[in-house]
Amino acid sequence: MPNKKYFIASITLLVLSVTGTFFFAVINSLLISNLCLLMLIAGAVMLIHWSTISYNWKCTKCSNIIELSMWQNIKGMNIGINEKYLFCPACNKKVPFKGIPK
Numbered sequence: 001m002p003n004k005k006y007f008i009a010s011i012t013l014l015v016l017s018v019t020g021t022f023f024f025a026v027i028n029s030l031l032i033s034n035l036c037l038l039m040l041i042a043g044a045v046m047l048i049h050w051s052t053i054s055y056n057w058k059c060t061k062c063s064n065i066i067e068l069s070m071w072q073n074i075k076g077m078n079i080g081i082n083e084k085y086l087f088c089p090a091c092n093k094k095v096p097f098k099g100i101p102k
């Protein structure tokens, strides 16, 4: 797995912030609970950024390899583990792509 430390850091941040959001909401510290919610969003963005910089995408029809921007990565529909439905400029249509580690 590429950039493993970055991946682990984002997952850790996600887990801690989810726990924090609920814990502080239960004990009525809404300010801290909201701060944890912000951390949760930051963790989610980090995770998307991680997957953007760690993978290239290969067309399953013509083997064309493309790189996604963060926005394209968010928009691209996931159809399985490491599989996305993307527009292939070579096939000129939307086809399944496979994620390959950089």
Ligand SMILES: [Zn+2]
Residues within 6 Å of the ligand: 059, 060, 061, 062, 063, 064, 088, 089, 090, 091, 092, 095
């Ligand atoms: Zn293609």
